Amino acid sequence: MPKTKLLIIGAGCHGALLAEAAELSGAFEVVGFLDDALPVGKAVLNGAVFGAIIGYISLDHLDRYRAACDQAIVAVGNNAVREKITQQLVDAGFDIATVIHPRAFVSPSAVVGSGSAVMAGAIVGTEARLGLASIVNCGAVVDHHARVEDFGHLGVNASMAGGTRLARGAWMQAGAALGYGVEIPAGFGLAPGEAVEGKINKYKNEK
Numbered sequence: 259m260p261k262t263k264l265l266i267i268g269a270g271c272h273g274a275l276l277a278e279a280a281e282l283s284g285a286f287e288v289v290g291f292l293d294d295a296l297p298v299g300k301a302v303l304n305g306a307v308f309g310a311i312i313g314y315i316s317l318d319h320l321d322r323y324r325a326a327c328d329q330a331i332v333a334v335g336n337n338a339v340r341e342k343i344t345q346q347l348v349d350a351g352f353d354i355a356t357v358i359h360p361r362a363f364v365s366p367s368a369v370v371g372s373g374s375a376v377m378a379g380a381i382v383g384t385e386a387r388l389g390l391a392s393i394v395n396c397g398a399v400v401d402h403h404a405r406v407e408d409f410g411h412l413g414v415n416a417s418m419a420g421g422t423r424l425a426r427g428a429w430m431q432a433g434a435a436l437g438y439g440v441e442i443p444a445g446f447g448l449a450p451g452e453a454v455e456g457k458i459n460k461y462k463n464e465k
Contacts, residue, residue: 262328264328269293269296279360288305289327291305291306292323331373332373359379368383368388375393377394389407395411395412395414401418413429416434428447
Protein backbone atom coordinates (compact mmCIF):
# COMPACT_ATOMS: atom_id res chain seq x y z
CA MET A 259 0.00 0.00 0.00
CA PRO A 260 1.51 3.38 -0.97
CA LYS A 261 2.60 5.62 1.88
CA THR A 262 1.24 9.13 2.30
CA LYS A 263 3.81 11.75 1.30
CA LEU A 264 4.08 14.13 4.25
CA LEU A 265 5.40 17.70 4.35
CA ILE A 266 6.28 18.93 7.85
CA ILE A 267 6.25 22.62 8.72
CA GLY A 268 8.97 23.05 11.33
CA ALA A 269 12.25 21.13 11.42
CA GLY A 270 13.25 21.73 15.03
CA CYS A 271 13.11 19.22 17.87
CA HIS A 272 9.35 18.72 17.63
CA GLY A 273 9.61 18.40 13.85
CA ALA A 274 12.18 15.62 14.18
CA LEU A 275 10.06 13.79 16.77
CA LEU A 276 6.98 14.09 14.60
CA ALA A 277 8.86 12.90 11.50
CA GLU A 278 10.13 9.84 13.34
CA ALA A 279 6.66 9.04 14.68
CA ALA A 280 5.17 9.44 11.19
CA GLU A 281 7.66 7.08 9.60
CA LEU A 282 7.49 4.52 12.41
CA SER A 283 3.71 4.41 12.02
CA GLY A 284 4.25 2.93 8.57
CA ALA A 285 1.65 5.26 7.08
CA PHE A 286 3.88 8.13 5.94
CA GLU A 287 6.94 8.98 3.89
CA VAL A 288 8.39 12.33 5.00
CA VAL A 289 9.28 14.19 1.81
CA GLY A 290 10.66 17.32 3.45
CA PHE A 291 10.39 20.23 5.85
CA LEU A 292 9.82 23.97 5.76
CA ASP A 293 11.79 25.91 8.37
CA ASP A 294 13.31 29.40 8.42
CA ALA A 295 16.00 28.54 11.00
CA LEU A 296 17.82 25.92 8.88
CA PRO A 297 19.44 26.19 5.44
CA VAL A 298 17.74 24.71 2.39
CA GLY A 299 19.02 21.18 1.86
CA LYS A 300 19.79 20.58 5.54
CA ALA A 301 19.11 16.92 6.35
CA VAL A 302 16.62 16.19 9.14
CA LEU A 303 16.33 12.45 9.82
CA ASN A 304 15.34 10.95 6.45
CA GLY A 305 14.12 14.23 4.95
CA ALA A 306 15.57 17.62 4.10
CA VAL A 307 14.58 21.26 4.41
CA PHE A 308 12.81 22.42 1.24
CA GLY A 309 12.59 26.08 2.12
CA ALA A 310 11.80 28.71 4.73
CA ILE A 311 8.59 29.34 6.60
CA ILE A 312 9.12 33.07 5.96
CA GLY A 313 7.42 34.25 9.13
CA TYR A 314 3.81 33.32 8.57
CA ILE A 315 3.64 31.56 5.22
CA SER A 316 2.08 33.32 2.25
CA LEU A 317 -0.30 31.32 0.09
CA ASP A 318 1.86 32.03 -2.98
CA HIS A 319 4.85 30.61 -1.16
CA LEU A 320 2.97 27.42 -0.30
CA ASP A 321 1.81 26.73 -3.86
CA ARG A 322 5.23 25.48 -4.92
CA TYR A 323 5.17 22.72 -2.30
CA ARG A 324 1.62 21.43 -2.64
CA ALA A 325 2.43 19.07 -5.53
CA ALA A 326 5.30 17.50 -3.55
CA CYS A 327 3.11 16.00 -0.84
CA ASP A 328 -0.22 14.34 -0.15
CA GLN A 329 -0.62 15.88 3.31
CA ALA A 330 1.06 18.44 5.56
CA ILE A 331 1.28 18.99 9.29
CA VAL A 332 2.61 21.81 11.48
CA ALA A 333 5.34 20.77 13.95
CA VAL A 334 5.51 23.97 15.99
CA GLY A 335 5.06 23.83 19.76
CA ASN A 336 3.82 27.42 20.11
CA ASN A 337 0.03 27.07 20.01
CA ALA A 338 -0.75 30.44 18.43
CA VAL A 339 1.82 29.98 15.67
CA ARG A 340 0.65 26.41 15.02
CA GLU A 341 -2.93 27.65 14.70
CA LYS A 342 -1.96 30.42 12.27
CA ILE A 343 0.10 28.20 9.99
CA THR A 344 -2.42 25.34 10.07
CA GLN A 345 -5.12 27.75 8.89
CA GLN A 346 -2.84 28.97 6.11
CA LEU A 347 -2.28 25.39 4.96
CA VAL A 348 -6.04 24.79 4.90
CA ASP A 349 -6.57 28.04 2.96
CA ALA A 350 -3.92 26.94 0.46
CA GLY A 351 -5.75 23.65 -0.17
CA PHE A 352 -3.50 21.25 1.75
CA ASP A 353 -4.90 18.08 3.29
CA ILE A 354 -3.88 18.11 6.97
CA ALA A 355 -2.29 14.97 8.41
CA THR A 356 -2.72 13.38 11.83
CA VAL A 357 0.29 11.53 13.24
CA ILE A 358 0.07 8.88 15.98
CA HIS A 359 3.23 7.13 17.17
CA PRO A 360 2.84 3.34 17.02
CA ARG A 361 3.77 3.09 20.70
CA ALA A 362 0.98 5.46 21.76
CA PHE A 363 -2.40 4.11 22.85
CA VAL A 364 -5.50 5.81 21.45
CA SER A 365 -8.84 4.33 22.47
CA PRO A 366 -11.02 3.27 19.53
CA SER A 367 -13.79 5.40 21.07
CA ALA A 368 -11.59 8.53 21.24
CA VAL A 369 -11.76 11.31 18.64
CA VAL A 370 -8.52 12.82 17.33
CA GLY A 371 -8.74 16.04 15.32
CA SER A 372 -6.80 16.53 12.10
CA GLY A 373 -3.36 18.05 12.45
CA SER A 374 -2.84 16.44 15.85
CA ALA A 375 0.31 14.66 17.02
CA VAL A 376 0.21 11.88 19.62
CA MET A 377 3.71 10.86 20.63
CA ALA A 378 5.42 7.75 22.03
CA GLY A 379 3.95 6.39 25.25
CA ALA A 380 0.99 8.79 25.25
CA ILE A 381 -2.47 7.56 26.24
CA VAL A 382 -5.75 8.95 24.91
CA GLY A 383 -8.53 7.24 26.83
CA THR A 384 -12.11 6.15 26.38
CA GLU A 385 -14.26 8.78 24.62
CA ALA A 386 -11.56 11.42 25.06
CA ARG A 387 -11.45 14.14 22.41
CA LEU A 388 -8.51 15.94 20.86
CA GLY A 389 -9.27 19.07 18.86
CA LEU A 390 -7.57 20.32 15.72
CA ALA A 391 -3.77 20.38 15.67
CA SER A 392 -3.39 19.43 19.32
CA ILE A 393 -0.20 17.91 20.73
CA VAL A 394 -0.04 15.06 23.25
CA ASN A 395 3.65 14.65 23.94
CA CYS A 396 5.64 11.61 25.09
CA GLY A 397 4.09 9.85 28.08
CA ALA A 398 1.23 12.33 28.45
CA VAL A 399 -2.24 11.09 29.44
CA VAL A 400 -5.63 12.37 28.27
CA ASP A 401 -7.85 10.08 30.33
CA HIS A 402 -11.42 8.99 29.73
CA HIS A 403 -13.89 11.71 28.63
CA ALA A 404 -11.24 14.43 28.86
CA ARG A 405 -11.16 17.13 26.17
CA VAL A 406 -8.24 18.92 24.60
CA GLU A 407 -9.72 21.69 22.50
CA ASP A 408 -8.25 23.00 19.24
CA PHE A 409 -4.51 23.80 19.38
CA GLY A 410 -4.09 22.58 22.96
CA HIS A 411 -0.75 21.13 24.02
CA LEU A 412 0.29 18.60 26.67
CA GLY A 413 4.01 18.45 27.44
CA VAL A 414 5.96 15.32 28.37
CA ASN A 415 4.22 13.30 31.12
CA ALA A 416 1.44 15.87 31.58
CA SER A 417 -1.76 14.23 32.84
CA MET A 418 -5.44 15.04 32.45
CA ALA A 419 -7.74 13.04 34.73
CA GLY A 420 -11.15 11.90 33.55
CA GLY A 421 -13.61 14.61 32.55
CA THR A 422 -11.09 17.46 32.48
CA ARG A 423 -10.91 20.13 29.77
CA LEU A 424 -7.95 21.98 28.30
CA ALA A 425 -9.50 24.89 26.42
CA ARG A 426 -8.43 26.25 23.05
CA GLY A 427 -4.73 27.02 22.83
CA ALA A 428 -4.00 26.16 26.48
CA TRP A 429 -0.75 24.50 27.43
CA MET A 430 0.33 22.06 30.13
CA GLN A 431 4.10 21.96 30.47
CA ALA A 432 6.03 18.81 31.40
CA GLY A 433 4.57 16.91 34.36
CA ALA A 434 1.61 19.25 34.93
CA ALA A 435 -1.55 17.52 36.15
CA LEU A 436 -5.30 18.20 36.28
CA GLY A 437 -7.53 16.66 38.95
CA TYR A 438 -10.94 15.26 38.04
CA GLY A 439 -13.30 17.78 36.46
CA VAL A 440 -10.82 20.67 36.25
CA GLU A 441 -11.14 23.04 33.30
CA ILE A 442 -8.23 25.23 32.15
CA PRO A 443 -9.09 28.49 30.34
CA ALA A 444 -8.25 29.20 26.71
CA GLY A 445 -4.67 30.29 26.15
CA PHE A 446 -3.63 29.55 29.74
CA GLY A 447 -0.33 27.83 30.56
CA LEU A 448 0.59 25.58 33.49
CA ALA A 449 4.15 25.47 34.80
CA PRO A 450 6.19 22.24 34.79
CA GLY A 451 4.94 19.92 37.52
CA GLU A 452 2.02 22.20 38.48
CA ALA A 453 -1.01 20.31 39.78
CA VAL A 454 -4.50 21.82 39.73
CA GLU A 455 -7.53 20.61 41.68
CA GLY A 456 -10.99 22.06 41.96
CA LYS A 457 -13.24 24.00 39.62
CA ILE A 458 -12.18 26.61 37.11
CA ASN A 459 -13.47 29.62 39.07
CA LYS A 460 -11.52 28.64 42.17
CA TYR A 461 -8.42 28.11 40.07
CA LYS A 462 -8.71 31.48 38.31
CA ASN A 463 -9.21 33.30 41.61
CA GLU A 464 -6.04 31.80 43.02
CA LYS A 465 -3.92 33.01 40.11
